[in-house]
Amino acid sequence: MNGSRELILGRVRDALGDAGEAEALPPRAYRRQGTLEPAARIELLCERIGDYQAQVRRVGAAELAVAIGEAFAAEGAARVCVPGGIPPQWRPEGVELVVDAPLTLEELDGVDGVLTGCTLAIAETGTIVLSAGPAEGRRALTLVPDLHVCVVGEDQVVETVPEAMAPLAKLVRAERRPITFISGPSATSDIELSRVEGVHGPRRLIVLIVNKELQ
Amino acid sequence: MSGARGGPQPGDGAMNAAMRPFPAAAGEALRDTRLRANLAGATHTIREKRNRVVAEVPDWPQLREAGRAIKVEVLAHLDTYLEAFEQAVTDAGGHVHWAPDAAAANQVVLDVARAHQVSEIVKVKSLTTDEIGLNDALAAGGVHAIETDLAELILQLDGDWSSHILVPAIHLNRTEIRDLFRATIADPSLGDDPRELAEASRRYLRERFLTARMAVSGANFGVADSGTVCVVESEGNGRMCTTLPPVLVTILGIEKLVPTFGDLEVFLQLLPRSSTGERMNPYTSLWTGVTPGDGPQEFHVVLLDGGRTRVLADQVGRQALHCIRCSACLNVCPVYSRTGGHAYGSIYPGPIGAILTPQLYGIEAAPTLPFASSLCGACYEVCPVMIDIPSVLLHLREKAVAAGAKPGERLAMKAVSWIFGGRRRFAAAARLGRLGQRPLVRRGRIVRLPAPLAAWTRTRDLRPLSSESFRDWWERRR
Incomplete structure (x- = not known):
């Protein structure tokens, strides 16, 4: 075991015998900051999420609970799992909420959907990012149920991938949080390259973008 | 990949013996019109x-x-970086x-499977595990690996092997x-709509995900x-494999x-768009x-060398290790897009395979692969990490020639070099050639050369030497 470690590191050092010609630090001439105004940024996010065949809706904070209830009702979801830390004002009428206390995998497989928040969203790629925060829950929650409704605050939206990585790096270093990037519902193009949405993850993704200013 | 048909048996050296020369395998693939x-x-x-x-x-x-x-x-x-990674994983509770x-x-x-008395694992598509022949090794040890990527599942059910990094089937x-599904995992009423498939x-995999006690994955990056x-x-x-099993x-x-x-932030932009x-x-x-x-x-990381330090030792060839497995070079390659991946006889097909395989396994194991290219450079242009594949191909061709040149070939090359080295010798040889080719020329073409040169005319005609050399023509015109 230890022998293998020394063997590989020795081989690496032998192979690099000629090193010392390492280049300077990697150039970072790529865009590290977006340029869009907030309104345009949100619009870009909506458009890009829509391109993935996910549903996107913009709602005011006051109507959020109603919008959540409608989203689940429209998909025929009556029993929905939620992480322990979702804000009380998100709780919709007419939908039974099951708190992950935690649920077993069988129980999780038995609910009709899941409701979570997110850590941030990336407009340019139409990506929502979860990091197991209180309103996001553990990773299995957004994986096993067939329907995922995700609430994104307008203030959580960044424009580019690099803008997302800085805050995520902090979460990883400080708390070692697991992180999941979600860009549309799961998909495969393995059969004749025709895209099929929904293989193993949730087949339906609904993103509700909340205008916090209405709060 | 048990029961692989015609493909390499990867793992320690096993792949080398089974590997066919690229020209032979490509010839076969080219005759398959549906492929x-x-x-x-x-x-x-x-x-x-x-x-x-x-x-x-x-x-x-x-x-x-x-x-x-960065690479x-x-x-x-x-x-x-390896030592830092080891420390960080260990600090975070991994092995x-x-x-x-x-x-x-x-x-x-x-060993991990045995420690947990597991006889079945779920597995997420991974070229690295294909490279090391993990499924066969597990099977030999009494552990069944279930492939869960749709394409990999198809191949596993078919006993076939991957022909494309990104779209294996x-x-x-x-x-x-x-x-195939009707015969294995679904009932006979199954249709052929990709959605249904x-x-x-x-349906087939869900229960296995929910009950699996152990999973194996590859990875795109380690930080x-x-x-x-x-x-x-x-x-x-x-996600199923890396989240659900304990x-x-x-x-x-x-x-x-x-x-x-x-x-x-760089690679998460380069990879999906290229791939x-x-x-x-x-x-x-x-x-x-x-x-x-x-x-x-419980989380284990296995850091695999498997020939990579050998690649690292080659200053020209080491850039093959920059590869992030996007497969963009396959799709633009005029050779790959006609022969497909199987002809490369390797887990890594296409242009990147042509430089990675001979380096990982040794040039003597895959001496024909560096020649499976027209050196058009399209691969270099699309590569998201700028691997100069044509240069590495040339570098490997040199090695292949040095390793495999036959004494007869060397002698012939020496003779040619002597003839080309002197004006009179060249002129005399050309005259001789014009005489010697007469019995071979049919309607202005040479369609079949004799024995040692026959390979040249097997797939193409040869233009004969013209009846008059340029020099003679020039002299006559003056």
């Missing part, structure tokens, strides 16, 4: 998608340059294993897949400064490290050791 049609359609479609989403990124050249430079940096200090070769890596997985069409695999492992995927089977083993080639978590032609792939999972109450509570 050629599937390939032409598929490579063309992905190419178009890739071009569209790359064109909308204004700083693509800067991202490529950063990606290349150069990692390789230049690989020992330091790190070092595997000098395929057998050692397979043994780690088998690119050589099969929907009807063939429907028939995907649904059949979802040295945080110990984070990154898996990029589309179907969700990667025990997870990840096999990571030692070249897959990046220095810092922030460096992922599937999407702005972002549906799911990217990043985890750091063990998270209490979330995901596997």
Whole structure:
């Protein structure tokens, strides 16, 4: 075991015998900051999420609970799992909420959907990012149920991938949080390259973008 | 990949013996007209998608340059980064294993399975585990590995092997897949709509995901400064495997490290657009050791050498280790898009395979692969980390020639060099040639050369020497 470690590191050092010609630090001439105004940024996010065949809706904070209830009702979801830390004002009428206390995998497989928040969203790629925060829950929650409704605050939206990585790096270093990037519902193009949405993850993704200013 | 038909038996050296020369395998593939049609359609479609989403990124050249430079940096200090990664994973509650070769890596997985008395594992598509022949090694040890990527599942059910890095079952069409599913995991009423076929695999695999006690994955990136492992995927089977089973083993080639978590911002832009032609792939999972109450509570990383340090030792060839397995070079390659992946006889097909395989396994194991290219350079142009594949191909051709030149060939080359070295000698040889070719010329062409040169005319005609040399013609005109 230890022998293998020394063997590989020795081989690496032998192979690099000629090193010392390492280049300077990697150039970072790529865009590290977006340029869009907030309104345009949100619009870009909506458009890009829509391109993935996910549903996107913009709602005011006051109507959020109603919008959540409608989203689940429209998909025929009556029993929905939620992480322990979702804000009380998100709780919709007419939908039974099951708190992950935690649920077993069988129980999780038995609910009709899941409701979570997110850590941030990336407009340019139409990506929502979860990091197991209180309103996001553990990773299995957004994986096993067939329907995922995700609430994104307008203030959580960044424009580019690099803008997302800085805050995520902090979460990883400080708390070692697991992180999941979600860009549309799961998909495969393995059969004749025709895209099929929904293989193993949730087949339906609904993103509700909340205008916090209405709060 | 048990029961692989015609393909390599990867693992320690086994692949070398089974490997056929590229020209022979390619000749066979070229005669398969349906394969050629599937390939032409598929490579063309992905190419178009890739071009569209790359064109909308204004700083693509800067991202490529950063990606290349980060990989150069990692390789230049690989020992330091490996030690840092080991420390970080260990600090986060994971276990790190070092595997000098395929057998050692397979043994780690088998040992973990035995420690938990597991006889069946779920597995997410991984070229690295194909490279080390993990499934066969596990089977020999009494552990059954279930492939969960749709294409890999298709291949596993078919006893076939991958022909494309990204779309492994690119050589099969929907009807063939429907028939296969009917015979194995679904009932005879199954249709051939891709949606129905995907649904059949979802049903088949769901129960296995929910009950699996152990999973094995590869990884796209390992982060040295945080110990984070990154898996990029589309179907969700990667998330299933890396989240649900209580025990997870990840096999990571030692070249897959990046220095810092922030460096992922470059590769998470380069990879999906180059690979599937999407702005972002549906799911990217990043985890750091063990998270209490979330995901596997026992996590192992196997750091695999398996020939990589040999590649690293070659200053020209080492850039092959920059590869992030996007497969963009396959789709633009005029050779790959006609022969498909099987002709390369290797887990890594296409242009990148032509430089990676001979280096990982030794040039004597794959001496024909560096010649499986027209050196058009399209691969270099699309490569998101700027691997100069044509230069490495030339470099490897030199090696192949040095390793394999026959004494007769060397003698002939010496003679030619002597003839070309003097004006009179050259003129005399040309006159001799004009005389000597007479019996071979038919209607202005040579269609068959005699024995040692016959290979040249097997697939093409040869133009005869003209009846008068340029010099003679020039003299006459003056």
